[in-house]
Amino acid sequence: MTDDGPILVTGAAGQLGAVGRTVCGLLLDRGLPVRAMVRREDDRAAALRALGAEVVVGDLLEPPDVYRVVSGCRRVYFSMSASAGYLEATLTMAVVAREVGVDGLVNMSQMTVSEMSTQNTTSSGQQRQHWLSEQALAWSGLPVVTIRPTMFLESFFPLAAPTVGARGRIEVPFGRGKTSPVAAADVARVVAAVLADPGPHLGQIYELTGPRSQDMHGVAREFSDALNREVTYSDISAEDWERGLKQAGFSEHLTRHLVTMAELHRAGRYDRLTDGVERLTGRPAISVREFVSLHADKFGGRRS
Numbered sequence: 428m429t430d431d432g433p434i435l436v437t438g439a440a441g442q443l444g445a446v447g448r449t450v451c452g453l454l455l456d457r458g459l460p461v462r463a464m465v466r467r468e469d470d471r472a473a474a475l476r477a478l479g480a481e482v483v484v485g486d487l488l489e490p491p492d493v494y495r496v497v498s499g500c501r502r503v504y505f506s507m508s509a510s511a512g513y514l515e516a517t518l519t520m521a522v523v524a525r526e527v528g529v530d531g532l533v534n535m536s537q538m539t540v541s542e543m544s545t546q547n548t549t550s551s552g553q554q555r556q557h558w559l560s561e562q563a564l565a566w567s568g569l570p571v572v573t574i575r576p577t578m579f580l581e582s583f584f585p586l587a588a589p590t591v592g593a594r595g596r597i598e599v600p601f602g603r604g605k606t607s608p609v610a611a612a613d614v615a616r617v618v619a620a621v622l623a624d625p626g627p628h629l630g631q632i633y634e635l636t637g638p639r640s641q642d643m644h645g646v647a648r649e650f651s652d653a654l655n656r657e658v659t660y661s662d663i664s665a666e667d668w669e670r671g672l673k674q675a676g677f678s679e680h681l682t683r684h685l686v687t688m689a690e691l692h693r694a695g696r697y698d699r700l701t702d703g704v705e706r707l708t709g710r711p712a713i714s715v716r717e718f719v720s721l722h723a724d725k726f727g728g729r730r731s
């Protein structure tokens with residue numbers, strides 16, 4: 428391990444939540460050196476370089492790439508987009524981090540893992556892989572900190588923005604289940620705080636939610652307030668939703684995950700509330716209304 432080496436941030440280009448990209452900026456703001464791992468040279472890589480990060484290209488499923496990018500780093504934020512190879516990538520990172528030596532590895536997981544066991548898994552391959560990954564990392568003996576957020580508010584971009592923009596409706600099969608989505612930017616603030624000084628956090632599991640747990644009618648009311656026009660919730664059938672996800676081009680892995688997430692919402696399993704964001708960063712998590720106000724253009728704009 429290199430004591431004054433950079434902090435490695437994987438998945439740094441950002442696709443959905445872009446937690447890694449935000450973490451890079453927050454660490455650089457603190458004056459900490461950052462190595463940002465991306466999959467390819469593109470505008471997002473150039474933007475990270477312009478911020479002051481050392482940008483490295485590699486594939487988290489290729490052990491030599493992972494060895495190259497971890498070497499010389501003192502600690503790691505490990506995350507990548509939800510995909511079928513997640514467990515393999517985690518194990519590859521664990522093997523390399525053990526070989527190279529790091530003083531902290533912050534692992535992105537999911538809140539659902541807190542309710543999973545050998546007798547109670549879910550049908551989402553992504554959730555199962557996070558559950559297995561957490562255990563493998565615990566066995567590894569690495570200095571791990573686990574981040575378990577609930578659904579990101581950014582998930583509303585692909586799942587709700589088209590229908591909110593077109594007809595003022597959030598159409599998801601969440602039934603009457605409550606939910607407490609958290610902004611990826613808030614998750615990133617937690618990750619950055621831990622990476623800056625991992626010592627006190629080693630071995631901890633941080634569960635992160637937004638500031639309110641409410642049903643989708645409540646969520647829709649916050650959309651209405653933010654956009655100054657009526658937004659309602661339509662509880663569509665799970666079958667229609669699955670068909671729509673496939674038509675929209677979601678992978679089989681992601682479709683299965685989202686269908687499971689909806690089932691768990693209907694069963695009340697996303698009705699969770701924690702103060703993790705505020706406890707770790709000193710600032711409360713942002714609300715649905717604040718989030719939608721910030722991204723009003725994505726939801727068809729705010730009526731004046």
Ligand SMILES: NC(=O)c1ccc[n+]([C@@H]2O[C@H](COP(=O)([O-])OP(=O)(O)OC[C@H]3O[C@@H](n4cnc5c(N)ncnc54)[C@H](OP(=O)(O)O)[C@@H]3O)[C@@H](O)[C@H]2O)c1
Nearest residue numbers: 438440441442443444445446466486487507508577578579
């Ligand atoms: N979305 C949610 O509601 C939610 C909730 C809780 C937890 N999570 C967890 O959060 C994580 C995703 O975080 P995020 O939304 O911040 O990520 P993200 O914005 O989707 O970005 C992840 C990055 O990973 C990169 N990547 C994918 N496969 C790779 C590979 N084989 N090698 C190297 N890089 C690779 C992608 O690169 P390219 O863009 O170039 O493809 C992408 O930029 C997942 O673990 C997910 O389970 C998500």
